[in-house]
Amino acid sequence: MRPSRRLVALVLILAALTVLIGLIRQDGGIAASILWGAAVLLALADLALSPSAKGFAVEADLAETGFVGKTAALSLDIASRRGTLPQRFDLRLTHDPGIATGEAVFAVEPEADSRAVGVKVPLDLVERGEAALHRLSMRFASRFGLFDILPRWPLALKVDIVPDVAPVHSGEIQTRMLPLLDGLKDMNLRGEGSEFHQLRDFQQGMDPRNIDWKRSARLRGLVARETRAERNHQIVIGLDCGHLMGERIGKLSKLDHAINAALALTWAGGLGGDNVGFFSFASCPQSFLPPRPGRRAFGQIQKHSAALKQESAETNHTLGLTQLNSHLDRRSLVVIFSDFVDSVTAELLIENLAVMTRHHLILYVALQDPELEAFAQPDDVAMTAVANAISARQMLFERRHVLDRLRRLGVLCLDTTPDKLTAGLISRYIDIKSQELI
């Protein structure tokens, strides 16, 4: 409990009146005492008529696990032990940095004369790891509004915030992989792949070069060889955990966006019959998970990536990519999630990717910043906005310049916004598979 603004204003007015009495009256002590005494009595009456801070019971519930970047709902049941709930009260949560609330204070207005109310508080899960809700604070005004009554309750609720694999669980990845596995595109692959799949009766319109003459002779009918894209390729995901990946786009950091996309690719790789490995690096190389069949790799990579922390140091691309190169003993699809600021700082990245691209197929994934694009295309033409646009365009130009250099070196580049990252990455993977670039 604490004095409200109304009580502070009242006290200030009383103080001004007291000074006035002291200046005007020869013996105004009694008058001043009467004023202050009346104020004290009013405050005591207000406290006596107001609900006590201990007169409430709260039950809270929160899911134990949530995906980073998603919202988890905190369910609160607030009941009054005696009498009815206040007509209006505010709620505030004390929580770890991994959780964010859209508004710092939630205003609740229960129905008139209700004794209990249920409240759903949306919580944004913004950082991977374990995050806790420590305390719930409540604020409501006393009967005459002279005091803020502030009950609070310890919560001790924990939520495990894990990388977002909702596209995997929802079947979105499976759907996106259908063209490769069983759809129209797969038909084409059957004809264009290099790995034998099956024999089938020759139909009008098939390429005559696919006819297996020896078996046709044995079966006394035309049969054609059907091939499909090669399976059992090696995919290695390289994740930069340096300070540039800590930049936040929307709710999540670039690192979180990259981890979510990497897990989606891992699942897709498993569906595509490939082996997926994982490697992270920052100022120095970190752990390497060797390629394994996709579904087994997924659990391992999911668990490992949940514990990844973004470093505040600059990334050492030379050390990280050289280490990764040394782990790879066969041609692989290496998907690098990384970032750069300008063409100068990207030089080492370009050099090392150029070395790797001699033996491996490199897919470089960069995340576009929508805010940078917004700066470059201002809505108004005030001089400050024009100057910002020029400055942002220079950054964008350097970014394009680096990506152009990488493309000329034979590195595949995917430069997209976070919301299109997973879809774009899966699509590119399907393209690579269908074209047998690995």
Add this chain to the structure above:
Amino acid sequence: MSDPSRYVGRDKESRATVIFVIGLLIAGVALLTLFGSGVADRALDRSPIGLRAIGPWLRQAELPARVSHPRLHPRVEDLGLRVLPLFDIDLGYEEGPPETLEDRMNSTTLRDIDLDNFTTKITEIPTVVLLPKWRGAMVETGIAHDQSLIPLGDLYKLKNQIGLERAGLHRGGPEFAEVEVEPGQTIALFHAQTFVASILPDHCRSELAFAGGVLVMACDQDEVGFPVYFVADPDLMNNHGLGVADNAAFVPALLDRLRGSGDLPVYIDNSPDLLTTIEREEERQDYSRGYEEFARFFDYPFTVFWAALLMVLAVLFWRGAVRFGPLDTGERFAVERSKRAAITAKARLLRLSGSDGRMVADFVRTQLNDLAMRSFGGQPMQDVERRFLTFIARRDPDLARDFGALADDLIQNAASMPEAQLHRNLAHYHSLLKRVVTIHGPV
């Protein structure tokens, strides 16, 4: 062989030296002009009508005496009697310094003194005022000639100013008038100047009679409790008068009598300025601070003031001490703002460089290029902007013509445009761009 260029250099050096010396001389002359009045003052003090000799002489006669000095400011309380020679016949008018010798010879005002200063001086301590008698010719020539005397009629204004309007002055002929003031002690004055005894002002009385007149007169002052003494003939005490007859022996006795009891010195005040200082009691009054004074802070009405203040502080402290919810930690993610900060910092530098025109030209060129690239694909190509305008012209020729002309004007001439025109054209460009985008799609 000698090098002619070296001589040229020396000539320049000697010329610079001459210029420097001339500059110093001019500065010296200026200083003399500005501060030369002190020299004239010292010459007056050393002249026959000055009072340079009286100070040492009084001290020799064992009468304590101090001579005024511009940088010494004695306290009034430390002085017994002031001797104030007047060399000014109009205290209300400041006369400029004489320029020629003739002016100096004819000058009747040898040292300007302000009437207020005079009044202050005579009201501070008992003062012996020596009336003027001689012109500047006495200073210049040192000869007490009839022509060097100030006509008595010229002293009329001075008498009015110093409160002696009813006093009459009489001056003797070109001879020494002698009077025996003490047995065996005679004072003598040349062209003796005295007050007319029969018409002394009401508030004045004779202190020393001389040859049928009054040489020293004491006048009461209303505001203060001591008189002011007027000596009609300054020759009684000036440099040449002290050497006449027994004047030198008489003057210490006279001044000793006039200063009254006490050992305070006689102050020979040769300065027209107020050099003395007055010790004011209220400036140095020490207040005793005791418990009673402190206790007054806890008497009414301070008691209710303090009580009200304590109540206010208690309520404010209470409110500030109890929080609702956690502390606001502000921005948690510094890294996410780094790119925005870099862009705005770079933009600020661009603005500070003052190249708004070139900035606008670059902005328009890049924006046009972006539009074109999005229309024709990401591959760079020749003259892509012109092809884009042709593309727009197929849909809206007028718009394409206006937009192209304005964009071209901004790209080519924005750097040299006045600021107002630049803003106007840029706003027009933006409005046209919106129409282009509605045809073409977002930029």
